[in-house]
Amino acid sequence: MSAAKTARERVRAEMVREITDIARTHLAREGAAGLSLRAIAREMGMASSAIHRYFPTKDDLLTALIIDGYTALGDAAEASQHDQAAPAERWLALCHAVRDFALARPHEYALLYGSPVPGYRAPADTVAPALRATVVCGRIIADATPAPPDSTPPPAVLGPDIEALRQVMPGVSDVAAARAVTAWTALFGAVSFELFGQFDNTITHRREFFDHGMRSLARYLGL
Structure with missing residues (x-):
């Protein structure tokens, strides 16, 4: 060169x-x-x-911003992890890393997880960066071998979806995989409610409330 x-x-x-x-x-x-x-x-x-x-085009710029955002979130998710920690603590660290990213970079978080941009379709090269934080979550679930207690198996119709989930959490039970999706959705729902103002005039001690909710989800996950 x-x-x-x-x-x-x-x-x-x-x-x-x-x-x-x-x-x-x-x-x-x-x-x-x-x-x-x-x-x-x-x-x-x-x-x-x-x-x-x-x-x-503008879409090319949006794609670059989206990839940058997912990359920064993936970096934060991976940096939060200590493999020797218990799965519940790893889960909590991941949850707080997601929240900290959102609060520090709210407009990038909104670009990733807010309302879709009219007319924009994300290309395939955004998928790998977007999955990085999800893969961290999957490793935590896969490492927590006990199945969640008192759990009902997901309906048979969800079988193909469960198999797809095992790409990021290999070897987990159907129950654990289904619960992981529910918990992951709840995590981003909690972050989005805080960031987009749904907690205004309601929740004052937001970090403590978030931590309590994520600990409850850890128990739901059987961690």
């Missing part, structure tokens, strides 16, 4: 980083639907046509 090519790639990487950094500030002000390549180019002092060399 020539030095000139390396320099070009470095400049391109820096431009992409600057564009996405500015896009995140616009995301906070305008929301995903209001994101504009033209406005970003104007803020950078470049011709609107020039920005298309880096992101041909």
